[in-house]
Each structure stands twice: as structure tokens, then as C-alpha cells.
Amino acid sequence: MRNLKTFFGVLPLLAVTALLSGCGYNHLQSLDEDVKAAWAEVQNQYQRRADLVPNLVATVKGYAKHEKDTLEAVINARAKATSTTIDASKLSDPKAVQQFQAAQGELTQALSRLMVVAEKYPDLKANENFKELQTQLEGTENRIAVARRRYIESVAEYNKTVRFFPTNLTARYLLHLEPRESFTASDEAKTAPKVQF
Numbered sequence: 001m002r003n004l005k006t007f008f009g010v011l012p013l014l015a016v017t018a019l020l021s022g023c024g025y026n027h028l029q030s031l032d033e034d035v036k037a038a039w040a041e042v043q044n045q046y047q048r049r050a051d052l053v054p055n056l057v058a059t060v061k062g063y064a065k066h067e068k069d070t071l072e073a074v075i076n077a078r079a080k081a082t083s084t085t086i087d088a089s090k091l092s093d094p095k096a097v098q099q100f101q102a103a104q105g106e107l108t109q110a111l112s113r114l115m116v117v118a119e120k121y122p123d124l125k126a127n128e129n130f131k132e133l134q135t136q137l138e139g140t141e142n143r144i145a146v147a148r149r150r151y152i153e154s155v156a157e158y159n160k161t162v163r164f165f166p167t168n169l170t171a172r173y174l175l176h177l178e179p180r181e182s183f184t185a186s187d188e189a190k191t192a193p194k195v196q197f
Contacts, residue, residue, distance in 0.1 A: 024167030028175060031158040035180055036088040038151040042183070045144040046081065046104055052140060053078040053111070056133045060114060063124035067117045070110075077103075077110035091155075092178040101183070111137070148183045155182045 057071050064071070084103035090096045115134075118124050125131075159179045162171040171177040 023170040023174070024161060025170050025174065028161060028167060028171055028177060031154070031161055032177065034154045035091065035151070035158045038147070038154040039088050039091060041147040042144070042151050043085070045140060045147045049137065049140045049144065050078050050082050050107070052133060052137055053107075056111075056114070056130075056137065059127065059130045059133060060118060060121075060124060063121045063127070064117055070113050070117050074107075074110040074114050077107040081107040091180040094181050097181040097183075152182050155180045 053074060057074055060067070061071055081103045084100055086093075086096045086100045118130070159182075161167050162177050162179050
């Protein structure tokens, strides 16, 4: 009788342990952290690009004094891109993600126009500082593309786990996790600035 009481006392604990081991709790937590890390890398690379802009504008300004509108457009786009941020906790909000992407797309387009302007000034193209900034910008655009790809992959894996049974029950009712928005480039942002001369 005593062994039977012990067995029935331990049985609920065993059932809960078995249930939790198959619910995907830890896996969901891991995927959530992967998405946050991937998003942080996207933001990091965009910030790297934004940090290059003042030096690039200053270098171009010395040679292209008549291109005031283009330079101001780049400065304004940079200001908007750096002020439009999105916290990883808001990645389920399509509107917030679209606003972030739109601001980054505007900066991409402004930089493209700046590179076209630079074509008109042979002395600028020969400037070593400009060449170095141009190389850094090109490398940063490549890093942005890689970071976006990694984010898209992380979100896809996360979203599958949040939606598939039985982990969807844990995601929805225990952790209150929602599918995350994936990165989709706007029409303007689909073309990286042309930085080869």
C-alpha cells in the first residue's frame, strides 16, 4: 500500500516532466534568442553604414560644392534611418518593421544618388579618402545583405516552430509568442548603392 501511494505521488511529477520535455519550451526560447541576435546584427550593420555617411558626405562636400541638395538628402536620410529603430520585442508588428525598412531604403537611395554625383568629379574619384570610404561602404552593404539573410533564416525557423503542433501550444499559451515579421526589402532598397566606378 505504501509503495502504491509513493507511485501515485510521483506519477504526476513524471507526467509533468514528460509533458514539458515534449512541449518545445527550451527550443522555443533558443529560437527566440536566435532571432533577437540576428536582428541585433542587422541593426549593427545598418549602424555601421550610418556611421560612414558623415565622413563620406564631408569628403564629397569638399569637391562637389554645387551638389547641396544631394548632400542634404543623404544627411536627412541618415538622420531618419538612425532615429527609426525597432526593438526585438516589436518584431511581430508588421507596421514597425515596415517603417524601419522604409527608413533604411531611403538611406540606400540617397547613397546611390550620392555615388552618381561623385561620377561627375574625377578629382573626387581619385581622392584616397573617398576610395577608402567607398570600399568600406561596399563592404558594409555586403555585410547588411548577409545579416538580413541570417535574420530571414532565423525568423523562418522560429515561425515554423511557433506555428507547428505541439510547440504552438507552448508558444501561444505558455510563452505568449507570436510569429515574427521577416525582412522584405522595399522596392527602393532592392538595389544596393552602386559604389564601383
